[in-house]
Amino acid sequence: MPRFLRALDESITTLGGVGPAAKAGYAELGVETYSDLLLLAPRTWEDRSTITAVAAVHDGGMVNTIVEVLSHSWFGFKSAKKRTLKIIVRDVSGEGGGQLSLLCFGRNFLEKTIRVGRRYYLWAQVHMHRGEKQSSQFEAYPIGDDGSMPPQFGSILPIYPLRGSLTQRLIRANIKAVLDRIDHFIDELPPSITERHSLVTTDTAIRDYHAPASLAALEESRRTLAFGELFYLQLATRRRHGASEPISPTRAAPTKLELALIERLPFSLTGDQITALKEIRLDLAGVEPMNRLLQGDVGSGKTLVAWISALYALGSGAQVAFMAPTELLARQHAESAASLLADLGIRLAFLTGSVRNKERRLLLEAVREGEVDILIGTHALFSAEVVFKNLRYVIIDEQHRFGVEQRLALLAKATVPDLLLMTATPIPRTLSLTVFGNLNISTLKTMPAGRKPVVTHLVSEASRKRMYQAVGVEFSRGHQAYFVYPRIDDSGEDDVRDVTNMFEYLKEEYPLIPSALIHSRLDEEEKIAILRSYQQGELSYLVSTSVVEVGIDIPNATVMVIEHAERFGLSALHQLRGRVGRSDLQSYCFLVFSSQLTEEAKSRLTVLKNSNDGFYIAEQDLLIRGPGELSGVRQSGYLRLTFASLTEDLALIQLAREEADRILSSKDGLLGAEYEAIRSVLANAPPFDTEKSEA
Numbered sequence: 001m002p003r004f005l006r007a008l009d010e011s012i013t014t015l016g017g018v019g020p021a022a023k024a025g026y027a028e029l030g031v032e033t034y035s036d037l038l039l040l041a042p043r044t045w046e047d048r049s050t051i052t053a054v055a056a057v058h059d060g061g062m063v064n065t066i067v068e069v070l071s072h073s074w075f076g077f078k079s080a081k082k083r084t085l086k087i088i089v090r091d092v093s094g095e096g097g098g099q100l101s102l103l104c105f106g107r108n109f110l111e112k113t114i115r116v117g118r119r120y121y122l123w124a125q126v127h128m129h130r131g132e133k134q135s136s137q138f139e140a141y142p143i144g145d146d147g148s149m150p151p152q153f154g155s156i157l158p159i160y161p162l163r164g165s166l167t168q169r170l171i172r173a174n175i176k177a178v179l180d181r182i183d184h185f186i187d188e189l190p191p192s193i194t195e196r197h198s199l200v201t202t203d204t205a206i207r208d209y210h211a212p213a214s215l216a217a218l219e220e221s222r223r224t225l226a227f228g229e230l231f232y233l234q235l236a237t238r239r240r241h242g243a244s245e246p247i248s249p250t251r252a253a254p255t256k257l258e259l260a261l262i263e264r265l266p267f268s269l270t271g272d273q274i275t276a277l278k279e280i281r282l283d284l285a286g287v288e289p290m291n292r293l294l295q296g297d298v299g300s301g302k303t304l305v306a307w308i309s310a311l312y313a314l315g316s317g318a319q320v321a322f323m324a325p326t327e328l329l330a331r332q333h334a335e336s337a338a339s340l341l342a343d344l345g346i347r348l349a350f351l352t353g354s355v356r357n358k359e360r361r362l363l364l365e366a367v368r369e370g371e372v373d374i375l376i377g378t379h380a381l382f383s384a385e386v387v388f389k390n391l392r393y394v395i396i397d398e399q400h401r402f403g404v405e406q407r408l409a410l411l412a413k414a415t416v417p418d419l420l421l422m423t424a425t426p427i428p429r430t431l432s433l434t435v436f437g438n439l440n441i442s443t444l445k446t447m448p449a450g451r452k453p454v455v456t457h458l459v460s461e462a463s464r465k466r467m468y469q470a471v472g473v474e475f476s477r478g479h480q481a482y483f484v485y486p487r488i489d490d491s492g493e494d495d496v497r498d499v500t501n502m503f504e505y506l507k508e509e510y511p512l513i514p515s516a517l518i519h520s521r522l523d524e525e526e527k528i529a530i531l532r533s534y535q536q537g538e539l540s541y542l543v544s545t546s547v548v549e550v551g552i553d554i555p556n557a558t559v560m561v562i563e564h565a566e567r568f569g570l571s572a573l574h575q576l577r578g579r580v581g582r583s584d585l586q587s588y589c590f591l592v593f594s595s596q597l598t599e600e601a602k603s604r605l606t607v608l609k610n611s612n613d614g615f616y617i618a619e620q621d622l623l624i625r626g627p628g629e630l631s632g633v634r635q636s637g638y639l640r641l642t643f644a645s646l647t648e649d650l651a652l653i654q655l656a657r658e659e660a661d662r663i664l665s666s667k668d669g670l671l672g673a674e675y676e677a678i679r680s681v682l683a684n685a686p687p688f689d690t691e692k693s694e695a
């Protein structure tokens with residue numbers, strides 16, 4: 001009977017050799033069913049398809065060849081029990097010859113199976129030892145009397161990830177057994193798409209993937225499986241749920257709730273905030289899901305725009321998810337949301353990894369029942385246990401801190417994912433296009449009224465004392481400060497200041513001035529308590545690692561001291577500096593550098609001294625460090641793409657997008673006759689399940 005690749009529910013315990021130990025190993029890999037097993041991606045493949053003769057191999061390389069056994073000898077101890085067999089073989093592949101010694105540590109039994117005068121297919125890692133080529137890690141398979149080659153010869157062997165008692169041999173055997181039991185896998189893509197992009201069938205693809213006949217076949221199968229995955233991901237993140245009854249554009253006027261909030265603010269919105277809100281409202285009211293990036297420098301007031309827009313979305317009975325990259329920041333947002341929104345009757349909830357047990361159960365229950373309007377949290381919002389009743393709007397703060405896959409995982413939870421990404425760090429255009437569809441952009445250029453640019457000084461050791469005096473003056477004005485160091489404690493590295501020592505040092509510098517130490521090793525509760533008393537003005541300064549880098553919003557803080565500034569990236573420094581200058585008070589940033597600073601490092605810091613413009617700084621940072629750090633793309637565990645890579649398959653992502661577009665914008669959409677295959681995959685075994693949240 002033909003089967004869907006992702007609907008093989010049979011337990012792996014029905015397979016030979018899978019007892020409790022192997023079952024546990026498999027469980028660690030997330031493998032419980034036949035489907036899981038077939039979707040277990042090899043870490044790599046060993047290419048045994050071309051001969052590498054002994055003569056051609058380098059130290060540490062692999063030979064893949066045919067040998068004849070010349071002799072057996074023994075070395076090591078004289079006693080028969082402790083000696084080790086050494087088998088001398090000669091390369092007879094005809095590709096260059098060469099002689100090799102196989103050292104059979106613990107495998108003296110090979111004396112019986114690898115016999116003098118016979119021929120073997122050999123796969124071995126070779127080391128040079130005193131001019132002799134040796135191998136202690138090898139596999140040898142006899143060649144038949146009639147010259148028939150063992151099946152391992154010329155193959156491309158998948159190497160699977162291993163856990164517990166699992167072995168390659170067992171996994172390979174189990175996969176083969178499953179593939180043998182299923183006579184045909186149902187095609188996941190319609191023939192028109194398969195043809196257009198020269199893909200193979202799902203059946204061929206999954207069989208070749210685990211046992212490819214050639215590297216070309218392997219790539220063909222991987223490409224097919226990756227395309228399928230990306231295609232369904234595109235469908236999952238775009239498909240509108242239900243009929244899309246057009247909503248009249250007048251709905252894009254601010255709602256009562258919004259106006260109530262705006263009226264209560266102690267300041268007026270900036271022009272850019274108002275414009276951004278208009279753009280977002282129109283998107284939210286429109287038929288297409290919103291896909292918008294809200295960019296603006298640190299302190300430009302992005303978060304407020306997000307909350308106001310959330311009120312707009314709530315008006316239509318939706319739920320909103322607001323996600324921040326750290327627990328500290330998420331909690332700060334939750335608190336500011338509480339003070340802004342709670343007496344408007346908005347039901348807020350806060351979810352992070354540290355919300356546990358009964359509290360968590362009740363909270364998740366409330367989210368599922370639709371009793372929570374806005375759920376604020378960290379990436380905990382992605383986890384499979386979080387099921388929304390009607391999630392329609394997702395806001396992601398500091399989006400560059402999340403992997404693309406994390407964002408997609410959250411989107412896959414919502415059937416109509418209106419998405420607002422917020423960032424102070426621009427993302428590369430190509431990436432935003434391919435992964436997110438067409439991103440629209442709103443920009444906050446103007447800073448809130450009354451803001452003064454932060455005055456930035458570069459401070460050498462010689463002026464350290466004067467800096468402390470200047471900070472002291474700010475304390476006497478009732479203002480607050482941050483002192484940031486790169487390390488938590490003394491790492492033994494010369495001359496690098498750490499928070500633990502400097503905390504003591506600063507106590508002497510500023511006797512009687514209350515302070516606290518904060519770093520990533522404190523538990524969340526402690527960090528939160530410290531931040532709260534800082535916020536309430538009970539502490540005058542924090543001695544910190546860069547945990548305060550992201551988003552912390554304490555308007556009364558006017559001094560940021562960063563030591564060993566040369567050790568931080570420019571964007572990180574800019575973010576840190578953005579912790580001050582958040583009110584109409586004049587603020588200062590001191591970048592303290594080591595005396596041995598190179599000219600280049602100094603000119604980097606000068607970029608910061610001379611500019612308060614985050615986009616310019618990000619550009620300079622990009623020039624200096626290259627794009628890797630900024631793109632925010634890393635393979636993370638939240639959404640497991642099995643076959644595709646978001647970093648390497650950009651072209652394939654583009655194709656998958658085009659196909660999804662073509663179908664969704666066609667007259668009958670997915671209901672078109674030729675899309676039967678897609679409908680049946682979606683109904684029976686979709687790679688990404690987007691309907692769960694409606695269940």
Ligand code: ADP
Pocket residue numbers: 267268269270273296297298299300301302303304448449553555582
């Ligand atoms: P961002 O996230 O863009 O770095 P925030 O949203 O945290 O900036 O805003 C920084 C600070 O400015 C917050 O304290 C916020 O309340 C305040 N703020 C936001 N908009 C305005 C405005 N229009 N006028 C004055 N202050 C504002």
Ligand code: MG
Pocket residue numbers: 302303397551
């Ligand atoms: Mg922010």
